[in-house]
Amino acid sequence: MVPSEFDDLANEIFLYQYRNNPIYRQFCDSITTLAPWRKPPFYLPISAFKSNRITTADVPPTHFFESSGTTGSTNSRHYINDVEFYLQMSMKGFENQYGSLSNYCILALLPHYLERQHSSLVEMVRYFITKSEKQQSGFFLNETKSMFQILQENKRTGIPTILFGVSFALLDFVAEFQLDFPELIVMETGGMKGRREEMTRNELHFHIKKGFNIQNVHSEYGMTELLSQAWSKGEGIFTPSQTMKISIMEATDPFEREKPGKTGVIHVTDLANIETCSFIATEDLGIDLKNGNFLVQGRLDQADIRGCNLMIV
The missing domain is CATH 3.40.50 (Rossmann fold)
Known part of the structure; x- marks a missing residue:
């Protein structure tokens, strides 16, 4: 999939999810109300999966994936119909x-x-x-x-x-x-x-x-809230699957892209998340390597310890 095809499909999915996902629509509307100059798509904080049923489906989902978390923490649930x-x-x-x-x-x-x-x-x-x-x-x-x-x-x-x-x-x-x-x-x-x-x-x-x-030790970058993964064949360099795109945004401004080579917050566009939300702001820190690949650098302060592939660097 060439970049233009990915972006075109992402825009179509955004419109579909804005119309059919009430939680995501409410989130987007809150941004455009406060900052009407901002352009979509907008990236939903991953913590929303802990307290909301994020779905575009008209019928109750038949299945869900649940994050591991730690004792006493609130786990995320990703509701889907098509396993x-x-x-x-x-x-x-x-x-x-x-x-x-x-x-x-x-x-x-x-x-x-x-x-x-x-x-x-x-x-x-x-x-x-x-x-x-x-x-x-x-x-x-x-x-x-x-x-x-x-x-x-x-x-x-x-x-x-x-x-x-x-x-x-x-x-x-x-x-x-x-x-x-x-x-x-x-x-x-x-x-x-x-x-x-x-x-x-x-x-x-x-x-x-x-x-x-x-x-080398290979690694997987994936999480409950995503249906696509990225894979590393060593040195912590991850290559996303064709349905996944990574953007590194400034930690102090989620609307501003971080410079290549600088650490920022990983935002994921996951085209496979068609049933839920394809635009996720994670709590993970990473570096854009400019060629579509990225490094994972740990987690934001105050972020929950999770079962996804993150360690201190």
């Missing part, structure tokens, strides 16, 4: 950067996520596993020894393998097992979740790279 659409968009975005899922053995080490319901990450990885043609693919909760043996065998037989893992579980795994598997793709999907002392992304990736003997 299959989310899965298809996720697969297309992933395969555009990594090739066909059928070629990979997909392993998942996602405690906490797997133990609760309504996780969009678990839904996505489960779908990826069904698209793999390798019978070893699957989730591993407490069967880390079995997963280690599969990784050893995949290394020996040359089976391309992707390991999706939450950060603390990957650290626990490499503390118990050491593996020499340079070809392995380790996809880190989240932070410590209060299970370990917080560390920088560089420290985390150092331990993971050492434990698996790999050159």
Whole structure:
């Protein structure tokens, strides 16, 4: 999709969501009332998903994804009707950067996520596993020894393998097992979740790279409120899927774009969010790399600790 096509579609979606999403329309109207010179689309604060049902649907949604959060926090809910659409968009975005899922053995080490319901990450990885043609693919909760043996065998037989893992579980795994598997793709999907002392992304990736003997740690940038993802093949540089576009805005003025190379707040246009809101102002800090790629630099002060892929830098 060329940039002009993306922008044209985004404008059409804005008009559709303004007409059909009462929460988003109220938000937009409040901006144009106070600042009529501002031009849409306007980016809805991501916190709105905690206290509102954000939807364009005339009928009650059939499904929702829920953020992980921490004990005592208010979780976000993303209400949708078409789960299959989310899965298809996720697969297309992933395969555009990594090739066909059928070629990979997909392993998942996602405690906490797997133990609760309504996780969009678990839904996505489960779908990826069904698209793999390798019978070893699957989730591993407490069967880390079995997963280690599969990784050893995949290394020996040359089976391309992707390991999706939450950060603390990957650290626990490499503390118990050491593996020499340079070809392995380790996809880190989240932070410590209060299970370990917080560390920088560089420290985390150092331990993971050492434990698996790999050159880079891959990462996913995704969240409950988005149906598209961005993927990093290393060094924290994320490439959005074709249905996703990142804008970095000034922390003190959400209407002003931050200069390339400077840290600002990540605003996401997600064309896959057609049923809810495609224009989201996150609480994440990032840097625009000018070529559509971006870096994630942490979170705004006062932002909730969440299950999305953010760490201190």
